[in-house]
Amino acid sequence: MRASGPSAPRPEPGHGYPELPETKSLSAWREAATHCRACDLWKNATQTVFGEGRRTAKVVFVGEQPGDREDLAGKPFVGPAGRVLDEALEAAGIDRAAVYLTNAVKHFKWRPAGKRRLHEKPNRSEIAACRLWLDAEIGILKPQVIVCLGAVAAQALISPTFKVTQQRGKLIPSSLAPHVVATVHPSSILRAPDDNARAREMKLFIADLQAVARVIRGLD
Numbered sequence: 001m002r003a004s005g006p007s008a009p010r011p012e013p014g015h016g017y018p019e020l021p022e023t024k025s026l027s028a029w030r031e032a033a034t035h036c037r038a039c040d041l042w043k044n045a046t047q048t049v050f051g052e053g054r055r056t057a058k059v060v061f062v063g064e065q066p067g068d069r070e071d072l073a074g075k076p077f078v079g080p081a082g083r084v085l086d087e088a089l090e091a092a093g094i095d096r097a098a099v100y101l102t103n104a105v106k107h108f109k110w111r112p113a114g115k116r117r118l119h120e121k122p123n124r125s126e127i128a129a130c131r132l133w134l135d136a137e138i139g140i141l142k143p144q145v146i147v148c149l150g151a152v153a154a155q156a157l158i159s160p161t162f163k164v165t166q167q168r169g170k171l172i173p174s175s176l177a178p179h180v181v182a183t184v185h186p187s188s189i190l191r192a193p194d195d196n197a198r199a200r201e202m203k204l205f206i207a208d209l210q211a212v213a214r215v216i217r218g219l220d
């Protein structure tokens with residue numbers, strides 16, 4: 001089940017993990033993940049946000065962690081970053097309904113700021129604790145293409161020293177899937193300082209996804 005790849009040492013089942021399914025049923029793994037206590041992030045999150053998409057998807061997109069909206073909805077990429085992703089996928093000619101979307105970490109990590117919940121980056125041990133679930137998703141789906149969205153996913157799945165700014169859009173040899181590539185996280189586009197920068201960043205993001213679309217077309 002476990003896909004191989006460079007990452008921090010992973011905790012073994014038993015240490016806060018529920019009983020793990022013996023099957024390759026994604027819904028069984030999704031259900032098991034709702035009971036995960038392998039790190040403390042579940043305590044302040046509404047729910048576990050497992051990946052979503054077709055069981056037959058050839059492409060898996062991996063983000064960082066659910067945001068505020070995803071935490072409430074229980075689905076990945078349904079908030080502002082998801083809307084940027086949707087726009088870029090459409091511009092690149094990739095059908096969101098045909099891919100699988102997930103995150104390196106399945107609980108929302110946040111800190112309070114007045115009435116708002118502000119995103120906090122997951123740390124190495126939280127990412128490592130959640131790796132078991134990501135490995136299960138990858139092991140079940142056996143995707144042809146994995147797209148890492150942002151540094152957290154890229155450093156978890158490709159290399160701890162991976163630099164998205166330098167290596168974005170390049171195919172990376174990996175035992176996880178025949179084609180592994182990283183690009184920026186869509187929320188980085190939302191953080192661009194002005195409209196021009198945002199438009200420029202969006203164009204680059206779409207270009208990276210167009211390269212993914214060419215790989216996908218080559219699979220048929």
Ligand code: URA
Pocket residue numbers: 063064065066067070075076077078079081082103187
């Ligand atoms: N950011 C992510 O990395 N994943 C989501 O699901 C939403 C926002």
